[in-house]
Amino acid sequence: MDSIHIWGGVALQGEVCIQGSKNATLPILAATLLTGECSYIGNCPRISDVYAMTSLLQSLGCIVSWQENGILVDSSRVKRGDMCSEAVRGMRSSLCLLGAMLGRCGEVVMEHPGGCVIGSRPIDLHISALEQMGVEFQEEAGLLKAFAPRLHGARIRLPKPSVGATENIILAGVMAEGDTVLEGAAREPEVTALCRYLQGCGACIEGIGTECLGIRGGRKLYGTDFRVPADRIVAGTYLLACIGTGGSIFLENAPREEMKAVTDLARRMGGKLCISEKGIYVQGPDRPRAVECIRTEPYPGFPTDLQSVALAVETVGDGDTVIEERIFENRFRVVEELRRMGACIEQTDEARVLVRGVPVLHGACTEAKELRGGAALVAAGLMARGKSCVSGCLYIYRGYENICRDFRELGARIISV
Numbered sequence: 001m002d003s004i005h006i007w008g009g010v011a012l013q014g015e016v017c018i019q020g021s022k023n024a025t026l027p028i029l030a031a032t033l034l035t036g037e038c039s040y041i042g043n044c045p046r047i048s049d050v051y052a053m054t055s056l057l058q059s060l061g062c063i064v065s066w067q068e069n070g071i072l073v074d075s076s077r078v079k080r081g082d083m084c085s086e087a088v089r090g091m092r093s094s095l096c097l098l099g100a101m102l103g104r105c106g107e108v109v110m111e112h113p114g115g116c117v118i119g120s121r122p123i124d125l126h127i128s129a130l131e132q133m134g135v136e137f138q139e140e141a142g143l144l145k146a147f148a149p150r151l152h153g154a155r156i157r158l159p160k161p162s163v164g165a166t167e168n169i170i171l172a173g174v175m176a177e178g179d180t181v182l183e184g185a186a187r188e189p190e191v192t193a194l195c196r197y198l199q200g201c202g203a204c205i206e207g208i209g210t211e212c213l214g215i216r217g218g219r220k221l222y223g224t225d226f227r228v229p230a231d232r233i234v235a236g237t238y239l240l241a242c243i244g245t246g247g248s249i250f251l252e253n254a255p256r257e258e259m260k261a262v263t264d265l266a267r268r269m270g271g272k273l274c275i276s277e278k279g280i281y282v283q284g285p286d287r288p289r290a291v292e293c294i295r296t297e298p299y300p301g302f303p304t305d306l307q308s309v310a311l312a313v314e315t316v317g318d319g320d321t322v323i324e325e326r327i328f329e330n331r332f333r334v335v336e337e338l339r340r341m342g343a344c345i346e347q348t349d350e351a352r353v354l355v356r357g358v359p360v361l362h363g364a365c366t367e368a369k370e371l372r373g374g375a376a377l378v379a380a381g382l383m384a385r386g387k388s389c390v391s392g393c394l395y396i397y398r399g400y401e402n403i404c405r406d407f408r409e410l411g412a413r414i415i416s417v
């Protein structure tokens with residue numbers, strides 16, 4: 001099931017229900033380690049990254065089971081030890097087990113975490129923040145060893161609002177002795193969801209959703225039930241694909257408040273939107289308007305995870321668009337693939353491409369090289385005339401529960417093979 005075949009040129013029509021958020025589920029599953037009790041995390045997406053996280057939790061001694069659309073984690077018998085290396089290597093967010101295991105056991109040994117190849121993805125911010133909280137690190141034969149003889153609160157300033165580093169500081173901070181003040185925190189909704197879960201467990205965190213968090217350490221945490229919010233990136237992918245195909249769809253449960261930058265862009269591209277508590281209705285234009293510049297930024301700006309999909313839509317825009325990537329370097333790997341479909345794109349420098357809209361893309365065989373770029377190629381296939389084939393789709397299944405089923409529900413002719 002590594003490839004997706006698409007017979008494009010069909011305007012999307014209908015409604016689709018949006019899955020739970022991958023980037024919220026993963027750190028919350030890691031956080032279940034902190035309680036030593038049972039938590040039920042509802043609305044978890046059935047995607048390979050979540051399966052990898054549950055097998056990591058099992059390897060650490062948790063009892064994990066799927067129940068309906070959620071995961072029950074009993075972390076009462078967590079043991080110290082190494083984390084199963086294959087799962088760590090494949091998944092960047094295994095990094096949040098660093099903060100969680102330090103909080104729970106005071107030590108952890110893990111491989112350098114993997115993740116999609118989008119830039120160098122260093123972990124220096126995680127390390128320096130945790131060092132300020134009393135953690136000592138050693139690197140030996142590719143292994144990262146961390147010990148916290150006494151995990152304590154600290155006043156930390158992040159030079160960049162890293163989502164993962166913010167999550168690790170929160171995970172360690174709620175278990176540390178004393179208070180932590182974090183300035184320059186990431187404000188992404190997934191950080192907020194993690195804080196809300198921890199609050200439900202009894203943690204005291206102030207400033208949630210702002211760039212300054214106050215975390216009271218050392219409180220006893222209890223297991224709790226929590227429902228993961230809908231995935232703003234999956235909803236944004238389908239919304240932008242609708243703009244690109246000139247369709248009209250309803251995104252049930254789409255987290256409208258977290259999607260303002262995306263819905264604003266969709267309107268600037270000529271979409272008509274009707275946003276309600278139940279979800280987002282969007283009607284695409286005959287041809288997307290070329291927006292002068294689309295720039296990625298930390299939340300609440302336009303998300304880097306939707307940059308490639310927006311780029312794919314503007315390949316058929318009615319003029320020129322500059323796409324500026326300000327979060328990750330090397331996040332334009334989709335460009336050469338889109339060119340195979342007739343797109344006219346020039347890379348002007350490392351962080352910018354100029355897209356010159358063409359009237360129509362044609363079907364072609366392309367290769368997904370990372371998760372969101374892969375989803376962008378599927379969207380491009382839906383927009384294109386004729387048949388497309390996207391290989392390397394295992395990347396896509398890391399983040400989309402069933403992208404083919406969802407697009408079929410919207411009338412597309414698409415299958416995984």
Ligand code: UD1
Pocket residue numbers: 023024026092093119120121122123124125126127160161162163164165186188190304305327328329
């Ligand atoms: C998370 C998301 C990812 C999203 C990204 C930015 C998860 C599982 N993944 O990734 O989908 O694209 O946020 O919204 O939630 N950086 C450093 N040093 C560090 C850490 C990060 O320089 O120690 C840099 C990165 O290279 C990047 C920027 O900070 O340029 C932001 O990265 P970060 O927010 O940490 O991304 P992730 O948490 O890995």
